[in-house]
Amino acid sequence: MKVLIVGGGGREHAIAMAVSKSKRVDKIYCAPGNAGIADIAECVPIGVMEFDKLTDFALKEKIDLTVVAPDDPLVAGAVDVFEEKGLRVFGPRKNAAILEGSKAFSKDLMKKYNIPTAAYENFSDADKALEYLESAKMPIVLKADGLALGKGVLICNTLEEAKDGVKQIMLDKAFGDAGNNLVIEEFMTGREVSVLSFVDGTTIKTMTSAQDHKRAMDGDKGLNTGGMGTFSPSPFYTKEIDEFCQEKIYKPTVAAMKAEGREFKGVIFFGLMLTEDGPKVLEYNARFGDPETQVVLPRMENDIVDVFEACIDGNLDKIELKFKDNAAVCVVLASDGYPLKYEKGKIIKGLEKFNNSEGYYCFHAGTKFDEDGNIVTNGGRVLGITAIGADLKTARANAYAATDWIEFDNKYMRHDIGKAIDYAE
Ligand code: AMP
Ligand code: GLY
Secondary structure (H helix, E strand, O other), rough: OOEEEOEEEOOHHHHHHHOOOOOOOOOEEEEEEOOHHHHHOEEEOOOOOOHHHHHHHHHHOOOOOEEEHHHHHHOOOOHHHHOOOOOOOOOOOOOHHHHOOHHHHHHHHHHHHHHHOOEEEEEHHHHHHHHHOOOOOOOEEEEEOOOOOOOOOOEEEHHHHHHHHHHHHHOOOOHHHOOOEEEEEEEEOOOOEEEEEEEEEEOEEEEOOOOOOOOEEEHHHHHEEEOOEEEEEOOOOOOOHHHHHHHHHHHHHHHHHHHHHOOEEEEEEEEEEEEOOOOEEEEEOOOOOOOHHHHHHHHHOOOOOHHHHHHHOOOHHHHOOOOOOEEEEEEEEEOOOOOOOOOOOOOOOOHHOOOOOOEEEEEEEOOOOOOOOOEEEEEOOOEEEEEOOOOOOHHHHHEEEEEEEOOOOEEEEEOOOHHHHHHOO
8 A cells, every 4th residue: 555644854754664664555655754764755845734735646646545743734634635535544633633733722621521730721811911920829831822843831930931921922922823822831840751642533542651851951951842852661651650541631531522523533642740649731742742753663563554544444442552562762863053043954974874773763853865965964853863672771872872873063962861761760
């Protein structure tokens, strides 16, 4: 069969890698893809928001299954457009992708269905938000309602900072229209865990856990980024916590979406915080996480195409998800200066070392071919170096060893990805 993957980052490379292992797949296309994905898929120069071009392509090439990976097209209704044209597609429809597309929606859903999350208020008026802050407890969390490249969350330690944040988000529109509405939320403390799951509208099956490192610098300092590295599984995500989350968070979320007439088919990514009062939802995403996918999918044993189809057809209850009893660590190689200002177009050397190295993966996030055919840097996050190991420590040692195989000017990485695992023992 022919599969089209929509997207062009490290997550899509990891999805393409998993799809390429399916015995049922003869040909993979990726729109727009990148220089690494081009190794296993034919990249087509169509942007992720060009729905008509994407569906025309899928019809013309007789694509059997399309996977829409990024948040923007999902929230804007890409899946609905594919379905209207009679195409088979994996991902939530627009009315379900709102779970990620509007934080105010997701907070109200959790409140209505008693799903544990931080206390909050929604605001559409900046003056009311400012007034509310006067009597609020600090630190406090401000969240732009809409999609903001993972950057629309401000943690404010003082009233001054919080007031300034409201102005930035709601008046100066630092995140554009995403800041038309604002969620003001109680600050929580605890360990963060990411749990990705497959959902077929009714049944939910969770994948192995992972943890992201969102800050740019070692010791969780510096600015928030799209993610500087991940590890899987999380040693903090115990069996007891999983049982609690299955009953109090995962199943209720899927049932709530169904009850609201917003049946969810696709991936729900639960961003959790393990607080002293138990696990609480930090955020929902309506898609695979990036770079969580880069450590989760290499550990999955199932044929991913079977799982995608079971979600579409509502047969997920027939599938048993299986993950290897090992660990994976992904270290992101970024361009120095990310997430602010950085240079692109630097030649990347050493990529061939990954070709025959079992258990090592070099997922391309921001790369492209230059005019001479060299693979060059083309983004803030450039590569995700993932390695498998028998346990987390081994996986981490392997991943960091493999970061040395790659060279490019301005190469930047964190040196403490997976360090938290040391405290788990
Ligand atoms: P989000 O995009 O909602 O996941 O937020 C980005 C990051 O901000 C999360 O990964 C947390 O580290 C942090 N964060 C979000 N909400 C809260 C909260 N209520 N309390 C503490 N930290 C938070
Ligand atoms: N790694 C966080 C995200 O994908 O949103």
